[in-house]
């Protein structure tokens with residue numbers, strides 16, 4: 001454990017734990033969009049900026065990528081920090097003009113109007129939560145970042161059907177802008193962004209097509225045995 005100071009309060013944190021998580025664990029809120037406690041830090045949105053002093057040196061840096069080290073002093077609310085974060089948010093806003101969570105966060109940060117515009121906005125803020133969740137939580141590695149600079153985007157490999165996508169929906173649930181659609185129609189599930197359509201297995205009791213066959217097969221191949229042999233025959237409601 002190491003001793004750190006956040007906004008004048010002293011805390012103990014595990015050495016190497018990121019500063020953002022240490023702050024959140026101690027009830028200190030720092031806005032963040034590309035961080036999830038169960039995924040590796042990416043440092044992509046830059047919204048979690050804080051001021052950190054270590055020895056004689058003070059830097060403005062992303063708290064989700066900065067490790068807790070003995071004696072560091074963190075300030076989350078200096079005028080410089082708040083100004084820098086507001087600018088970051090103003091640059092993110094036009095990327096996701098239809099995302100309620102982003103709009104709400106902007107309002108919380110005191111941004112009432114949109115200064116910048118983005119002609120090709122697709123509601124994706126390039127936070128990379130979907131790709132990391134698919135790789136690190138699910139283990140499917142079905143989607144990826146492509147391109148550089150302003151052309152950087154998340155997509156299926158080579159823009160073709162994401163053949164490794166098992167239709168689990170993890171990317172859909174974790175996306176902060178809601179820009180990944182998942183449509184269940186009849187016995188088919190489609191994720192248009194990944195150009196992927198999968199066949200769904202029906203619950204043998206109520207008939208609800210509730211889980212992709214590919215997801216069941218994926219779990220089987222990885223040795224993730226269900227609690228009972230007929231587990232996937234019944235949907236969660238009928239189990």
Ligand code: SF4
Pocket residue numbers: 133134138140141142143162164165166167168169170171172191194
């Ligand atoms: S739905 Fe497909 S792309 Fe999304 S996390 Fe699951 S496997 Fe990955």
Ligand code: SF4
Pocket residue numbers: 123124125126127128129130131154174175176177178179180
């Ligand atoms: S699709 Fe959603 S989760 Fe993926 S990078 Fe874009 S905003 Fe983030």
Ligand code: FES
Pocket residue numbers: 031032033034035042043044045046047048049062063064065
């Ligand atoms: S949450 Fe830290 S850079 Fe996005």
